[in-house]
Structure formats: C-alpha cells, structure tokens
Amino acid sequence: GQQLNQSPQSMFIQEGEDVSMNCTSSSIFNTWLWYKQEPGEGPVLLIALYKAGELTSNGRLTAQFGITRKDSFLNISASIPSDVGIYFCAGQLSGTASKLTFGTGTRLQVTL
Amino acid sequence: GAVVSQHPSRVICKSGTSVKIECRSLDFQATTMFWYRQFPKKSLMLMATSNEGSKATYEQGVEKDKFLINHASLTLSTLTVTSAHPEDSSFYICSARPPRGGFSYGYTFGSGTRLTVV
Numbered sequence: 001g002q003q004l005n006q007s008p009q010s011m012f013i014q015e016g017e018d019v020s021m022n023c024t025s026s027s028i029f030n031t032w033l034w035y036k037q038e039p040g041e042g043p044v045l046l047i048a049l050y051k052a053g054e055l056t057s058n059g060r061l062t063a064q065f066g067i068t069r070k071d072s073f074l075n076i077s078a079s080i081p082s083d084v085g086i087y088f089c090a091g092q093l094s095g096t097a098s099k100l101t102f103g104t105g106t107r108l109q110v111t112l
Numbered sequence: 113g114a115v116v117s118q119h120p121s122r123v124i125c126k127s128g129t130s131v132k133i134e135c136r137s138l139d140f141q142a143t144t145m146f147w148y149r150q151f152p153k154k155s156l157m158l159m160a161t162s163n164e165g166s167k168a169t170y171e172q173g174v175e176k177d178k179f180l181i182n183h184a185s186l187t188l189s190t191l192t193v194t195s196a197h198p199e200d201s202s203f204y205i206c207s208a209r210p211p212r213g214g215f216s217y218g219y220t221f222g223s224g225t226r227l228t229v230v
Contacts, residue, residue: 003155033219042118042205042221043156088155090219099146100207100219102156 004089006103014111019076021087021106028069029091033100034061038085046087047074079110114210115139118222125196125229133191133225135162135206141186142208146219147179150203162189162206196229203227 004025013019023032031050035043047058049065049072056063062075072089089103115138125131135145143164148156160181161169168181178200180192189208193200205224 035221040224040226042116042207042224045220099158099161101158105155107153 004091004101004103006087006089006106008106009104010107010109012109012111013079015080017079019079019083019108020073021075022071022073023089023091023103024071025091025101026070029093029101030069031092032063032065032072033090033092034063034072034074035088035090036085037088037105043088076108079108081110081112084108084110114220116206116208116220116222118206118225120225121223122226123228125227127197127229128195130192130194131196131227133193133204133206133227135189135191135208135222137187137208137210137220140208140210142189142210143186145183145189145206145208147181147189147191148205148207150205150224152203156205159191162191164189193227196227198229201227201229 004023006023033048034046036046037043046061047056047063052065052069053067054065060077064073087106090100092100117136117138119134123131145162147159149159150156158171159174162181162183164183164186170176183189203224203226207219207221209219
C-alpha cells in the first residue's frame, strides 16, 4: 500500500536540542496526524491537524499542516530522554471513518 | 477516555494452528475498526477495515481466508490468523475512532499483539 515519505529516517540528538521532522505525500490529505510509538506498544496520538496552514501545539510539540495539503511538519523543542521513540505521520482523506496512510517513521534517540 | 484494549499482548503458537486477537473499544462505540501489521523497524501497514455487522474490507494482497475478521458488536472486533506459519509472525495492531469532538478525534490504537509462530 501507499506510504508517506518521512525524513529524516533517524535522528540522534542531545538532550535540550530542538527536533524537526517532516512528512510528504504525492497526494493531498484532509487530515494529518502525528503519532509516537514506543517499543512493543501501539502508536499514541500526539497532534491532529484538520485544515491547510493550521499550526497546532501540544506542550513542547508543534505541528503544521502544509498549505499544499501534501505535507506536514513536527517540531519538538527542548528534547528530553522520554522523547525517544518512533514518530509517525499519518494522512487521512475524508472526515468520516476512512483509513489512515502512515509515514515511514522517524526514529529519535536522545542522549544525555 | 477513548481507550482501545487489545488482547493478548503476546502469543506464541505452533505452525498450523489458529490464533484469535481481540480488539475492544472500552469507553466508546466503534462501527469501524482497523487492523494493521507491523514488521520490525517498519511502518504500520493496513490489513483490513472491520465493519460492525458486515464484511470486512481487505487491502490488496491480504488474504481474507487467512486473516478472518469478525466485528459482531460495536465494541469488539476480532482478527483470527488461521493455519499460522512462521512468516505470519509479526506485530498486529488494531485501531478505532472515537466519536467526533475532543482531542481524541484521531484514531486510537491498541497496545498491539506480538505473534510468534514456531
């Protein structure tokens, strides 16, 4: 099935640094979601974006819905060790119970 | 709120046997649930959409006779891996979408089931 391209694939950063990752698609989406997954667990929703240009924050996390509706960005400020995990973007076409298309994931490692 | 419970979290079975995985929405009703498969260090790949009271919709390349889905109530969907083989070993995750409103507008995922076929 289709997957969204996420970059970078992995990141190794020091505690306190800011992190940026993005997700691009060849087709448009109506909703963008960002999830975090830790080993052996299911993904946990971080931020949901519903319209082009929208900028939404959740604590140290900020995500944007690209104006073209084909991309999205996630920023994490002042990273801490518990930010370690895999971050996935996901796009959805319509507002009803339609399926999600997931990104390839960005693996984040935070060193002290 | 918006909790999805998945059971079991881990299962080991012998080749040729069948395994059933349950996905429950604990505090909301879900007419639609989704089943994903995830290989190590890979993303989630949608297997099928489970529809309450009707047949599941399978993604291309997913064998419906191999992966039986039943969604008999508004809070429970089950995935049965039939005649399991070692290549079916994987991490299976379900998700459901809470009703509109609130932060949890996005899909909520279960904690996953690690299936190992020996």
